[in-house]
Amino acid sequence: MYTLSSNEFIKNPDIYLLPGITPETIETCSHLLQQNHENYHIFFNIQNGFHNHTTHNLLAALGLGASSHTLEHIYEKQKKIQQPIVPLHKKQDFDVNKCLGDDNYYHDYLEFFTKELNNEKYQGKIEDLIEDYLFNKDYLVLILGGAYHAFIHLGYALEFQSKVMAIEGLAMAAIDRVSVKDLLEHLNYNQTRDGDKTALDIIELIVNDQRFDDKVLYTDERPKTNKLLERGGGPLIAEYAQMWKPDLDDARRASILVNAAVIRPKKSPRLDFYLMHATTSSLFLNILVHSLKNKENQLKLMRAKFAVDLLYYVARGRPKLNLNYLCNEYQVSKEHSYSDAQNPWLPLIDKCLTHPDEHVLKTIRALIYAEKFDSAQDKDKLPYLKIAQMIMDALFPADKKNWAHEDISSDEYWKTVEDL
Structure with missing residues (x-):
């Protein structure tokens, strides 16, 4: 054993x-x-x-x-x-x-x-x-x-x-049957220099790139990555992945924000089931990269993982990231603010351990890890506790709330979500 x-x-x-x-x-x-x-x-x-x-x-x-x-x-x-x-x-x-x-x-x-x-x-x-x-x-x-x-x-x-x-x-x-070969085969790992853009810079460019408009359709079956690749999305996404300046902190922050920042003002928070996996996997990029002895392999893994993060982001409709609303304006519910707790993380962790969907626990743990290892100065760090509290708002009570499997990028979907 x-x-x-x-x-x-x-x-x-x-x-x-x-x-x-x-x-x-x-x-x-x-x-x-x-x-x-x-x-x-x-x-x-x-x-x-x-x-x-x-x-x-x-x-x-x-x-x-x-x-x-x-x-x-x-x-x-x-x-x-x-x-x-x-x-x-x-x-x-x-x-x-x-x-x-x-x-x-x-x-x-x-x-x-x-x-x-x-x-x-x-x-x-x-x-x-x-x-x-x-x-x-x-x-x-x-x-x-x-x-x-x-x-x-x-x-x-x-x-x-x-x-x-x-x-x-x-x-x-x-x-496993779900392949990303049609994306990763277009990455050039031997380019003479890295790109110079951050992950959020690249996401903003992708949002405005009309070449993706016909690559993902509302009527496509979920998770839509297969259709996106069949329609030639792989080379386009690889093109953007090449622009990225590899950085573990930058990759982790973006993988959290493509999940958490899709919430909309004045609407109850809803989070995408597929983009959530970008967040839960973010914890392990550092661990895997640091386990590799070869520097070139480290960079290959970072760029490949980032490319797959972009793949899921495009496949889920390139939802707008409302960063200011998430970080500054969203009001956490009284239930999950734990205002009486000396350390609000502790009751939050205890509660997430009881959720029947293990993805909730994994998402919260990824945020705890991110808060610990993010090298940004305090004023530039994401509000990881607040994001964790918002996720609890979105997924509790467990018998009434769930991850969104619908097209979370569409205005039509958000019309079905109750107002705050």
Whole structure:
């Protein structure tokens, strides 16, 4: 059994863990991760390719100091919807290169990467295994498909030093069907100099670029990325990704704002389900980049991740970012302002741990991480607590509110949202 390497992740300067992690909670989490690994497929709805979020939920909760009881409750809730892992195929029926994109071979890829990790080349070092597969065996494009889920999985593997998560993340990347190849193949990683624009500069240019007008239609099926790429959106988005001056803080801030700043004045806050994944994945860009030994690989990963962030932003209709309203004018509800608390983060964290949708917990944790590691001076930092409080306003009560799956960029959608 692979257990979490607690000494390694607790000493990692690139992560931030709240008080509450104990040997007991680490052992509980390791046990539950192993149960999920042995019993369940990486998709809980295999027909539609919906990802098994059990491990993400457990590790996000562990990182916020959840008790063993809370971790066990999360696992019991999650396992009710999971699908059993399918049996291994005969050796002659599995080819590691020819079976890519076929979820029937998930178990086979688990076995393959387990053996890979433990061979003489990698000797159990997950950092070496991940970097080699991403940049020498063309898995970079695979981990950024599927709404970032394999990217996030590998981020957790590195953050919590979990061999199980590393194996699962690469196996997930191998069998996921949602591809971003038609975007990333147009990036030029060997350009002589980086661009000179910030992420928000580029987003503003994209909003005003009429070439995108016919690339995404209101009638397209969600999440619309496939149609956008089929209509030639890949080269256009790559063109903008090349303009970016790579910066981890800049990338993280933008990935938060494309989610949080789409709210509209005088309307109850609503947040896009797909753009939310740009935020939840933002936590792991730093961790993955800093795990890479090769400087060129670091820059490749940063630009590729930024390009995929832009892909989802365009696919969701290039919604206007109301930054001034979010940062200065939005009034947090009394319920989530926690005005009587000495530290408003604490009751907020405690409450988000109970939300039935693990994406809420993951989003709040990404904001906590951002507040900790953003290098901007105080006056230039985003109001991360306020953004977290707004997200709580948008998603609670849990039985009445949810992420928006509709076209959040359209005026027609906002007409259906109640006024504040």
